[in-house]
Amino acid sequence: MRKCPKCAQRLSPLYFKTACKYCGADLLYYRFDERLEQDAQKAAAQEEKIQRLLNKLPFRKKR
Numbered sequence: 001m002r003k004c005p006k007c008a009q010r011l012s013p014l015y016f017k018t019a020c021k022y023c024g025a026d027l028l029y030y031r032f033d034e035r036l037e038q039d040a041q042k043a044a045a046q047e048e049k050i051q052r053l054l055n056k057l058p059f060r061k062k063r
């Protein structure tokens with residue numbers, strides 16, 4: 001079951017319009033936005049891993 005990300009009203013899986021019929025939210029935009037956020041979170045997690053690895057490297061401590 002699809003849900004409107006803004007008003008959380010249930011939308012039929014057969015409802016293919018790009019705007020929520022209850023609140024008019026742009027469903028395509030919302031979904032795209034969500035995906036961007038997930039990507040950003042993944043990237044941040046990756047960055048943290050790399051930083052932790054770099055901090056473990058011995059040559060950094062010799063300085």
Ligand SMILES: [Zn+2]
Nearest residue numbers: 004007020023
């Ligand atoms: Zn809505």
